[in-house]
Amino acid sequence: MSLDADQIVERRRLRRKVTFWRVLGVLGVVAAVAVGVSALIGRDIPASSPHVARIMIGGIIRNDRERVELLEEIGRSRASAVILSIDSPGGTVTGSEQLFDALRRLAAKKPVVAVVEGVAASGAYIAALGADHIVARRNALVGSVGVIYQFPNFTELLKTVGVTMEDIKSSPLKASPNPYTPVTPEARAAVDSLVKDSYAWFKDLVGDRRKLSDAKLANVSDGRVFTGHQGLELQLVDELGDERTARAWLAREKGVSEALKVRTWRTKEVGDEFGWLLGAARGVVSALGFPQAAALLTDAAKGALERSQLDGLLALWHPRS
Structure with a gap:
């Protein structure tokens, strides 16, 4: 037995x-x-044939030399126009600036229209400003004009475990602020000056690209996000709609035939479009009988992976849950 x-x-x-x-x-x-x-997907049309190029901007925006080279390649291709499909909460200020500059160079060669599919907040809105025309879905989110600098501070935790961090510096503001000592007023003032300087640049960019008066600029630059519908009234977007709306604008204003096929251009790097990998990992953990753990694991991993690669000043919208 x-x-x-x-x-x-x-x-x-x-x-x-x-x-x-x-x-x-x-x-x-x-x-x-x-x-x-x-x-x-989207690459069955050769770059040597007339077409409309589509570029996807999703996830966290950071410095990306490959994407800049991709935009330069599009500029040399036979693309008649470019559609910038955006669904991103933003990213680093320097990464967003790099993307904006590359898009403006591309726009000097071909008409560029941005389509906000879900979110174009903060640094992603900077990217949208690189287009000649901005289309947004009625309930998409745009704006979040602002800059943030965040860092953890473990001072109280170290006191609890009885650890003291000592440092010898060439000057009081060297490597300040740091997470192991209380933030001094001088260090806070130094970081505040950085944030204000980048914020002034962001505001001026919005005012210049969207032709806003000082009063209207003040209304949209307090860090809030707006729906596409609100953004239309506030002059943050030009039209409500989707990619078909963008194609109609290109045909009407730039003479780009709506009969042209769309070719999606991508870099060779594995990026946010490969979110299926996280889904696969979640499936494995779920199959082993831990569905709740799978959800927590993949959500936490995705957020940690993206944010761990961010440093310095951020133009990023991340609502508190």
Whole structure:
């Protein structure tokens, strides 16, 4: 009887192992297919043929030399126009500035229209300002004109565990503020000057690109986000609609035929468009019987991965949950 019970337990263990490896095998196949499909979507149209180029701006914006080179390549291609599809909360100030400058150079060669699919906040709105025309969905979010500098401070925690950080510096403001000592008024003032300087640049950019009076600029530059509908009235966007609206504007104002096909251009880096990998990881953990842990793990991993790569001044909208 005991032998039969042991055999049953062993068979169950073997079955679990076989199931686990089958799941991994299926995920491997899905991953390979997804990579192939992602590489092919929107790229069946050769760059040497007349077309409308589509660029996706999603996730956290940071310095990206490959994306700048991609925009330069589009400028040399036979694309008749460019659609900038945006769904991003922003990112670093320098990364957003880099993207804006690259888009303005591209706009000098070809008409560029931005389409806000979900969010174009903070640094992503800076990217939208690089376009000649901004279209937003009625309930998309735009704006969040502002700059933030964040850093953790572990001073109280270190006191609790009995640890003191000592440093010897060439001057009082060297490496200040740091997370291990209380922030001095001088260090806070120094960072405040950085934030205000970048904020002034952001405000001036909005005022110049959107042709806003001082009064209207003050209304939209307090850090709030607005719906596309509100943004239209506030002159943050030019039209409500979607990519079809953008194509109609290109045809009407720039003479770009609506019969031209759209080609999606992508960099070679694995970016936010590969969010399916997180989904696959979530599927594995769920298959093992931990659905809640899977949700927490993947959400936390995604947020941590993106924010861990950010440093310095941020033009980023992240509502508190």
